[in-house]
Amino acid sequence: MGRIPCCEKDNVKRGQWTPEEDNKLSSYIAQHGTRNWRLIPKNAGLQRCGKSCRLRWTNYLRPDLKHGQFTVDEEHAIVKLHSVVGNRWSLIAAQLPGRTDNDVKNHWNTKLKKKLSGMGIDPVTHKPFSHLMAEIATTLAPPQVANLAEAALGCFKDEMLHLLTKKRIDFQLQQSGGTSSLNDNSAAAYNSSKQEVKDDTIDRIRMGLSRAIIQEPEIIPSDKPWDSTGATSTSFVFPASVSGFHYGASSFGNENNGSPWSQCTGSTCPAGDERGHLHGKLKDENGEESEGKEVRDGSSIFNSDCVLWDLPSDDLINPMV
DNA sequence: AAAGTCTTCAACCGCACGACT
DNA sequence: AAGTCGTGCGGTTGAAGACTT
Numbered sequence: 001m002g003r004i005p006c007c008e009k010d011n012v013k014r015g016q017w018t019p020e021e022d023n024k025l026s027s028y029i030a031q032h033g034t035r036n037w038r039l040i041p042k043n044a045g046l047q048r049c050g051k052s053c054r055l056r057w058t059n060y061l062r063p064d065l066k067h068g069q070f071t072v073d074e075e076h077a078i079v080k081l082h083s084v085v086g087n088r089w090s091l092i093a094a095q096l097p098g099r100t101d102n103d104v105k106n107h108w109n110t111k112l113k114k115k116l117s118g119m120g121i122d123p124v125t126h127k128p129f130s131h132l133m134a135e136i137a138t139t140l141a142p143p144q145v146a147n148l149a150e151a152a153l154g155c156f157k158d159e160m161l162h163l164l165t166k167k168r169i170d171f172q173l174q175q176s177g178g179t180s181s182l183n184d185n186s187a188a189a190y191n192s193s194k195q196e197v198k199d200d201t202i203d204r205i206r207m208g209l210s211r212a213i214i215q216e217p218e219i220i221p222s223d224k225p226w227d228s229t230g231a232t233s234t235s236f237v238f239p240a241s242v243s244g245f246h247y248g249a250s251s252f253g254n255e256n257n258g259s260p261w262s263q264c265t266g267s268t269c270p271a272g273d274e275r276g277h278l279h280g281k282l283k284d285e286n287g288e289e290s291e292g293k294e295v296r297d298g299s300s301i302f303n304s305d306c307v308l309w310d311l312p313s314d315d316l317i318n319p320m321v
Numbered sequence: 322a323a324a325g326t327c328t329t330c331a332a333c334c335g336c337a338c339g340a341c342t
Numbered sequence: 343a344a345g346t347c348g349t350g351c352g353g354t355t356g357a358a359g360a361c362t363t
Binding site: 015016036037038050051054058087088089090101102105 | 347348349350351352353356357358
């Protein structure tokens with residue numbers, strides 16, 4: 001027996017909300033509050049599904065919402081919180097006044113993910129790509145490592161070639177005295193250099209991957225890098241090939257180098273698994289580990305004795321008690 | 322200027338959970 | 343205990359605008 005739908009789909013309007021609909025909903029909620037979303041559209045004279053009304057209110061019409069660009073501080077907070085709780089947007093949004101889970105999710109997917117990738121950091125694990133490769137390589141036999149490198153090369157080759165080629169061409173054009181228009185000769189040069197870049201780039205990628213794999217990472221006890229019980233704020237020491245990596249404030253256009261943000265390196269994240277999700281092991285209020293079931297409101301994440309990522313609960317705007 | 326591609330973000334969908342009966 | 347209901351959540355979609363060719 002399935003549950004009945006929240007509304008008659010044939011009789012409800014979908015898509016963009018009009019200012020008139022917004023007014024109707026806002027003024028109804030101002031008068032009657034937000035009890036029983038199923039009845040709200042009917043009573044407010046809207047041909048909308050209750051769920052749609054709730055979404056419109058919580059994500060757009062609520063008077064306490066902040067519209068517009070995310071600040072650098074907000075971005076730092078999002079990435080830092082994401083490294084702890086993963087894709088739990090409502091938890092993250094709860095720490096950012098005036099932002100909704102939808103806002104945070106959209107901003108993450110459209111901007112922050114790319115930013116991190118651009119910095120050489122895997123946005124899922126919050127580890128540097130090269131470190132991931134090194135970490136995997138330590139658990140594989142050499143033939144498997146070679147296969148992995150080949151596979152990785154296949155996956156990223158096109159994208160990397162595109163980026164590297166573009167950069168190189170731009171650089172060459174700059175070097176050639178700023179002649180920006182491509183005449184026949186320069187077009188030929190472009191094409192030949194493109195080929196040259198392609199070959200050269202593959203070699204460079206191969207070398208980079210090999211280095212990443214061969215290099216022994218100086219990491220915290222490798223037997224249980226994700227262990228939540230022994231959580232410390234130990235900083236991860238990256239091999240030389242990835243030195244300089246950090247969620248540096250300057251990388252996000254902020255000079256606040258002393259921020260806890262810049263210390264969050266991802267590799268010691270005690271709470272995430274390989275997909276950025278939380279482990280079930282969290283301490284309950286009695287200090288007992290509770291395994292398996294994730295805590296939906298996340299309160300135990302931020303209030304547990306376990307210090308996560310230099311993120312003391314005092315720093316949190318909404319401790320979600 | 323037009324066509325094609327990319328990016329953004331509001332809105333939708335289905336699922337899960339807790340409260341209630 | 344089982345079913346129903348209201349709500350919250352995270353993933354996905356698609357329209358619209360921005361950008362590139």
